Amino acid sequence: MTGWKSHFLKKLLLFTVLLASLALGGCSSAEAQKYIESAADQAASAAWDYAKEAVKGQLNDLGNSMGNGGSTGSSQNTSDVTPSTGTLKVHFIDVGQGDSILIQDGSHSMLIDAGENNQGKTVTAYLNRQGISSLDYVIGTHPHSDHIGGLDDVLRSFEVKNVILPPVEHTTATFEDVLDAVADKGLTITKPVPGDTYELGQSHFTILGPAGNYGDELNDWSVGIRLTDGNHSFVMCGDAEQEAEQDMVNSGLTLSADVLKAGHHGSRTSSSPDFLKAVSPSWAVISCGKGNSYGHPHKETLEKYSKAGIQVLRTDELGTIIASSSPEALSWSHADASGKEKPIDLAQ
Ligand SMILES: [Zn+2]
Known part of the structure; x- marks a missing residue:
């Protein structure tokens, strides 16, 4: 894994953990813990591209489950x-x-x-x-x-x-x-x-x-x-x-x-x-x-x-x-x- 990729991945993981921690207030702690664990597991074991997608997917899921401030998409007509x-x-x-x-x-x-x-x-x-x-x-x-x-x-x-x-x-x-x-x-x-x-x-x-x-x-x-x-x-x-x-x-x-x-x-x-x-x-x-x-x-x-x-x-x-x-x-x-x-x- 080249320098920028691992650097970037670390940032993504930190951000995931941060978001998941924030979610503790809104979601059940078991649910948030699950997000942290599965994000870490997947990122650690998968190749860069896969990990990036997986972490991103979880961020989106987390964002949706929390009604995250309009940064995730909606199908507004x-x-x-x-x-x-x-x-x-x-x-x-x-x-x-x-x-x-x-x-x-x-x-x-x-x-x-x-x-x-x-x-x-x-x-x-x-x-x-x-x-x-x-x-x-x-x-x-x-x-x-x-x-x-x-x-x-x-x-x-x-x-x-x-x-x-x-x-x-x-x-x-x-x-x-x-x-x-x-x-x-x-x-x-x-x-x-x-x-x-x-x-x-x-x-x-x-x-x-x-x-x-x-x-x-x-x-x-x-x-x-x-x-x-x-x-x-x-x-x-x-x-x-x-x-x-x-x-x-x-x-x-x-x-x-x-x-x-x-x-x-x-x-x-x-x-x-x-x-x-x-x-x-x-x-x-x-x-x-x-x-x-x-x-x-x-x-x-x-x-x-x-x-x-x-x-x-x-x-x-x-x-x-x-x-x-x-x-x-x-x-x-x-x-x-x-x-x-x-x-x-x-x-x-
Ligand atoms: Zn052009």
């Missing part, structure tokens, strides 16, 4: 939600070729991805400028460096309450940096389960993916969410490609949204017809770098959007793009590197 009276802001931070999305609802905030390794400072500086000291959720969509490269900087710079990462077997050095940061902060990883819903202020988000097993296809493992404040909604699925998109369509979960974060930087491998039809957005935000070597966004994707009457906003053209949802409207602004916000003239 989006139509039951009372529309927010405040403002939900979604910032598509310009990190060049990559993704980084900050979501704020009142004093609550979350971050999806943090661009390449060299963008960690850009993202932390942006979050600092927004006055953020704590993140309710951090999602690393998948192990590619243009998404999770800067995430270790974020995890080390802010108080983070929940980390959501896909359950991929394959890892990269960059991904291990993130896991190290998670372990060093004593955090545990929440596994994304399609249909699970989490609260963020007056908004909430539902996990859409990964909704299948994608082997080495890391893009398809992307954690996808649908975020809504009851007034407007956003679908953001990292670099999920056609197969993963189809699985999300087949899942029967609500996909319709006002805004789609274009999958895989506007690549032709994503925004497949069925998925686009199910989301049926008015706007698509493409996060990509100026003159990137992949040719993102691809012409075919832009044509599909244009044909469907979807208005496109691109970080390579506008810098950071900010959507503000209020009960009255969804308004758009953008910011250059200095952070100065200006409204986007959508008539252009």
Whole structure:
């Protein structure tokens, strides 16, 4: 077992014991003792991956049995939600070729991805400028460096309450940096389960993916969410490609949204017809770098959007793009590197 794995496992076990001890108040002591014993037994005897799953499963069971503060999923129906009276802001931070999305609802905030390794400072500086000291959720969509490269900087710079990462077997050095940061902060990883819903202020988000097993296809493992404040909604699925998109369509979960974060930087491998039809957005935000070597966004994707009457906003053209949802409207602004916000003239 390598250093980070055993370190991480120890942290997980400690956390399990702590939670189980806390449970003594709410559950019978015999039950709590059983959790401690079986977690320790399984973790000690099993391989890392198995142990991680086992401990995590027990944490979830324990959380559910205690009605644990909303951090475990529920199958809340989006139509039951009372529309927010405040403002939900979604910032598509310009990190060049990559993704980084900050979501704020009142004093609550979350971050999806943090661009390449060299963008960690850009993202932390942006979050600092927004006055953020704590993140309710951090999602690393998948192990590619243009998404999770800067995430270790974020995890080390802010108080983070929940980390959501896909359950991929394959890892990269960059991904291990993130896991190290998670372990060093004593955090545990929440596994994304399609249909699970989490609260963020007056908004909430539902996990859409990964909704299948994608082997080495890391893009398809992307954690996808649908975020809504009851007034407007956003679908953001990292670099999920056609197969993963189809699985999300087949899942029967609500996909319709006002805004789609274009999958895989506007690549032709994503925004497949069925998925686009199910989301049926008015706007698509493409996060990509100026003159990137992949040719993102691809012409075919832009044509599909244009044909469907979807208005496109691109970080390579506008810098950071900010959507503000209020009960009255969804308004758009953008910011250059200095952070100065200006409204986007959508008539252009
Ligand atoms: Zn990417």
